[in-house]
Amino acid sequence: MTPTTIAAAGNAPAPATVTGSLLAALATGLALTGTAAAGEPLTIYAPDYFASEWGPGPAIEAAFEASCGCEIAFVTGDVLPRLRLEGDATPADVVIGLNTDDAEAARQTGLFAPSGVDTSDLTMPIAWTDETFVPFNWGHTAFVYDTTQVTDVPASFEDLVDNHPDLRIAVQDPRTSVSGLAMALWIHKVFGDGAEEAWAKLAPRIVTVTKGWSESYGMFTQGEVDMVLSYTTSPAYHIIAEGDATKKAAIFPEGHYVMVETAGRIASTDQPEEAQAFMDFILTEAFQSIIPEGNWSLPAKLDPALMPEGFAKLDMPETALIYTSAEAEALRDTVVAEFEAGLR
Amino acid sequence: MTAGPRLGRLIGTGAAGLVAAALLVPLAAVAWRAEGWSGLRASDWAALRFTLWQAALSAALSVLLAVPVARALARRQFPGRGAVVLLLGAPFILPVIVAVLGLVAVFGRSGIANVALGWVGVEPVSIYGWQGVITAHVFFNVPLATRLILQGWLGIPGERLRLAASLGFSSGDTLRLLEWPMLRAVLPGILLVIFLICTTSFAVALALGGGPRATTVELAIYQAFRFDFDLSRAALLGALQLAVGAVAALLTLRLALPSGFGAGLDRAVPRWDSAGLALRVQDAVAIALACAFLLIPVVLVLSDGALHVTGLPAAVWAAAARSLAIALAAAILTTGFAFAISLAAVAPRGGWIEGAGALAVAASPLVLGTGLYILLLPVANPVRLALPVTVFVNVVLSLPFALRALIPAMRDLQADYGRISASLGLSGLPWLRLVALPRLRRPAGFAAGLAAALAAGDLGVIALFASPDQATLPLVLYQLMGAYRMEEAKAAALLLVALSLGLFWIFERGSRDA
Numbered sequence: 001m002t003p004t005t006i007a008a009a010g011n012a013p014a015p016a017t018v019t020g021s022l023l024a025a026l027a028t029g030l031a032l033t034g035t036a037a038a039g040e041p042l043t044i045y046a047p048d049y050f051a052s053e054w055g056p057g058p059a060i061e062a063a064f065e066a067s068c069g070c071e072i073a074f075v076t077g078d079v080l081p082r083l084r085l086e087g088d089a090t091p092a093d094v095v096i097g098l099n100t101d102d103a104e105a106a107r108q109t110g111l112f113a114p115s116g117v118d119t120s121d122l123t124m125p126i127a128w129t130d131e132t133f134v135p136f137n138w139g140h141t142a143f144v145y146d147t148t149q150v151t152d153v154p155a156s157f158e159d160l161v162d163n164h165p166d167l168r169i170a171v172q173d174p175r176t177s178v179s180g181l182a183m184a185l186w187i188h189k190v191f192g193d194g195a196e197e198a199w200a201k202l203a204p205r206i207v208t209v210t211k212g213w214s215e216s217y218g219m220f221t222q223g224e225v226d227m228v229l230s231y232t233t234s235p236a237y238h239i240i241a242e243g244d245a246t247k248k249a250a251i252f253p254e255g256h257y258v259m260v261e262t263a264g265r266i267a268s269t270d271q272p273e274e275a276q277a278f279m280d281f282i283l284t285e286a287f288q289s290i291i292p293e294g295n296w297s298l299p300a301k302l303d304p305a306l307m308p309e310g311f312a313k314l315d316m317p318e319t320a321l322i323y324t325s326a327e328a329e330a331l332r333d334t335v336v337a338e339f340e341a342g343l344r
Numbered sequence: 345m346t347a348g349p350r351l352g353r354l355i356g357t358g359a360a361g362l363v364a365a366a367l368l369v370p371l372a373a374v375a376w377r378a379e380g381w382s383g384l385r386a387s388d389w390a391a392l393r394f395t396l397w398q399a400a401l402s403a404a405l406s407v408l409l410a411v412p413v414a415r416a417l418a419r420r421q422f423p424g425r426g427a428v429v430l431l432l433g434a435p436f437i438l439p440v441i442v443a444v445l446g447l448v449a450v451f452g453r454s455g456i457a458n459v460a461l462g463w464v465g466v467e468p469v470s471i472y473g474w475q476g477v478i479t480a481h482v483f484f485n486v487p488l489a490t491r492l493i494l495q496g497w498l499g500i501p502g503e504r505l506r507l508a509a510s511l512g513f514s515s516g517d518t519l520r521l522l523e524w525p526m527l528r529a530v531l532p533g534i535l536l537v538i539f540l541i542c543t544t545s546f547a548v549a550l551a552l553g554g555g556p557r558a559t560t561v562e563l564a565i566y567q568a569f570r571f572d573f574d575l576s577r578a579a580l581l582g583a584l585q586l587a588v589g590a591v592a593a594l595l596t597l598r599l600a601l602p603s604g605f606g607a608g609l610d611r612a613v614p615r616w617d618s619a620g621l622a623l624r625v626q627d628a629v630a631i632a633l634a635c636a637f638l639l640i641p642v643v644l645v646l647s648d649g650a651l652h653v654t655g656l657p658a659a660v661w662a663a664a665a666r667s668l669a670i671a672l673a674a675a676i677l678t679t680g681f682a683f684a685i686s687l688a689a690v691a692p693r694g695g696w697i698e699g700a701g702a703l704a705v706a707a708s709p710l711v712l713g714t715g716l717y718i719l720l721l722p723v724a725n726p727v728r729l730a731l732p733v734t735v736f737v738n739v740v741l742s743l744p745f746a747l748r749a750l751i752p753a754m755r756d757l758q759a760d761y762g763r764i765s766a767s768l769g770l771s772g773l774p775w776l777r778l779v780a781l782p783r784l785r786r787p788a789g790f791a792a793g794l795a796a797a798l799a800a801g802d803l804g805v806i807a808l809f810a811s812p813d814q815a816t817l818p819l820v821l822y823q824l825m826g827a828y829r830m831e832e833a834k835a836a837a838l839l840l841v842a843l844s845l846g847l848f849w850i851f852e853r854g855s856r857d858a
Contacts, residue, residue: 048819048822048823048826049823049826049827051812052812052815052820052823052826052827053657053659053812053820053823054823054824054826054827054829055823055826055827057812073811074811074812075727075811076811076812078570080570081569081570081573081714082717084573085377085714085717085718085721086721089721089722091725105573168453173550173556175563175566175567175571176550176563176566176567176570203555206554206555207453207472207554208472208551208552208553208554208555209550209553209554209555209556210547210550210551211546211547211550211551213826214441214822214825214826215441215444215445215547215551217825217828217830218441218444218445218825218830219445219448219452221830222445222448222449222452223454224448224452224453224454224455234828237828238828241828296827296828332571339556340387340556343555343556343557344555344556344557
């Protein structure tokens with residue numbers, strides 16, 4: 001715990017009224033913002049998982065601070081709504097963790113500056129042309145199963161949709177979860193006009209649709225479902241951290257939808273040099289080598305020889321599918337409607 | 345009326361006004377920040393219908409199941425009764441994700457209930473669909489209902505039961521003449537609070553609802569906010585939710601009647617009317633079933649974590665310390681406010697105050713948090729205020745529960761001791777010390793314990809505001825799950841439950857010994 005939080009927490013209970021406590025809280029806040037101005041750290045908005053103790057954030061923070069001699073402070077939460085609420089008043093200097101399906105809405109805030117980062121030599125299966133957002137990690141959406149439970153593994157997406165009546169599947173809601181939205185886009189990409197029908201055929205086997213990834217994955221590890229919507233890299237956690245090789249991703253020849261997470265620089269930043277330094281840091285080996293075991297996903301630019309050993313054991317699809325951020329934004333209402341109609 | 349309570353009532357009215365403002369101002373802020381007005385969609389009305397009927401059914405079932413359990417606990421003494429009463433509260437404070445996994449471990453496809461049914465050749469039951477949503481809501485709220493009804497039972501003066509015994513009352517007579525009037529006084533308020541909790545449900549409804557059919561208003565708010573960034577729709581839906589809550593408050597609180605037992609001397613009295621074997625079996629079955637339904641899911645999910653508690657990293661313990669500080673602050677503030685508000689609510693024309701106090705639970709946490717964020721943004725960095733704001737929101741959201749415990753007790757206090765206090769000229773601090781505190785310490789301790797437990801387990805606002813060094817225990821739990829660390833997450837859940845129940849126990853215990 002930092003002194004800041006102790007001060008903030010300790011001030012609340014003392015005053016006898018709510019107004020009192022709010023005023024005291026405001027005063028504390030103002031005092032703190034005042035004192036912070038001297039050596040202000042670079043403010044980076046990040047999703048909660050990214051900056052948590054168990055995400056890649058702390059290691060990246062240490063590596064960057066060592067390389068540039070400056071300080072960064074992560075601010076967590078749902079970054080896109082927060083940016084939209086704050087608009088021009090945003091205290092953020094850099095935003096990390098926006099995936100391509102969210103990026104267009106972020107771009108439309110007009111808050112972002114061109115990244116100025118060379119994205120030509122990426123180790124990603126898709127071409128990258130976005131000049132605002134820099135990709136830092138990616139992964140294929142996939143259905144993960146337990147080899148001791150599922151022996152008749154679907155050979156393709158079509159096979160999964162049409163056959164395998166006994167499989168029980170947990171997925172995430174496209175209205176609340178980025179991975180859920182990725183699945184809706186994936187189905188649209190693979191089945192086109194038949195997307196709603198594909199959802200309808202899956203419906204009897206979709207045991208439940210959860211708000212986020214954690215609930216679904218928890219049900220999977222507990223043995224409640226046979227398959228869970230997750231990523232091709234999920235088995236790497238079980239292989240490397242648990243020495244368990246029984247979790248696998250079903251690989252579909254139609255291709256797998258790719259989720260790419262990106263970072264962008266806020267144009268109005270009061271620390272343009274540090275912000276740019278961080279942007280330039282993203283595609284360096286120091287940053288990228290933290291991604292595989294820090295985020296259990298694939299780095300955007302890393303020599304395959306530097307990947308941890310366990311990742312070589314993963315099954316990987318040959319075809320990567322993706323919509324550009326503009327396409328994904330335009331399709332969002334359509335694919336959510338397909339999901340709603342198909343499962344109704 | 346005496347002068348002492350008058351000042352208290354003034355504070356109480358002010359506090360109730362503040363609660364009303366805390367509900368409406370953030371809502372207005374969200375509406376004000378909206379760009380253009382979009383109105384509601386057809387799917388929003390479908391969400392409202394689902395929200396209302398599942399909440400009504402969940403509330404009715406929770407209360408229906410809680411009455412026999414509370415009655416059994418009220419009239420039986422057995423070794424470990426205190427522990428049973430304490431542990432039965434666990435589901436109410438469980439983080440949603442943990443409760444869902446616990447219920448799935450029991451009622452899921454491979455859950456122990458279905459395995460047992462399979463042995464006797466019965467088709468498995470499915471927990472997914474509307475029945476799962478209701479099951480989960482009943483699981484969460486039976487503990488609350490039981491505790492609140494139990495408070496009512498313990499409030500029946502021993503003298504009345506003694507008199508009943510000397511008149512040869514059967515158990516049925518006691519029910520009709522003593523217990524029913526008590527239930528009539530407390531049940532409407534309890535039904536209301538549980539109905540309102542269930543209207544703001546979101547993650548539970550999704551996880552066990554099985555898909556878009558189980559869409560609630562809160563999910564529509566989330567969608568409007570997160571994906572469409574349509575603040576006008578979010579505000580409209582938030583207002584709709586509050587309006588529904590207000591109508592429900594008007595309907596139910598009219599049904600409540602004071603129990604009118606008169607004062608007693610607070611002595612525990614054995615229940616001569618219920619010594620029969622059949623009644624003892626009935627009570628034993630009620631308690632055993634409640635324990636099975638409420639505790640097995642908790643035990644199954646938390647036992648996975650027991651081995652990992654000692655290995656939890658320092659960050660989890662730091663988060664636990666933060667949650668503890670929030671819980672203590674929320675408990676003290678909530679109890680103070682609830683005391684003042686209930687004083688104002690039992691005064692003539694205090695009905696709106698009781699309504700405003702109950703309504704807080706119908707406020708959309710998302711709209712409340714977003715509204716506060718918009719309000720704070722021009723004056724301060726909201727992220728630095730994450731913890732005080734969390735305390736504030738928790739005080740507002742815990743008040744309805746605290747008031748459910750305090751208002752009936754305060755009403756009896758005024759009816760029984762109002763005149764004698766007035767004739768003795770007792771007012772101010774002496775009134776508080778000699779009349780109010782001794783009579784109200786039990787419900788006040790309960791309210792403090794509940795507020796502490798709720799605040800310790802709260803995730804709502806901190807997830808919107810926090811920076812990594814401000815994470816609370818529930819937030820850390822979700823972070824662990826998000827990083828594949830299910831076992832450690834369950835250990836954190838165990839820690840959270842221990843912390844919440846510990847706080848609850850200390851406050852309640854303390855109030856009894858005071």
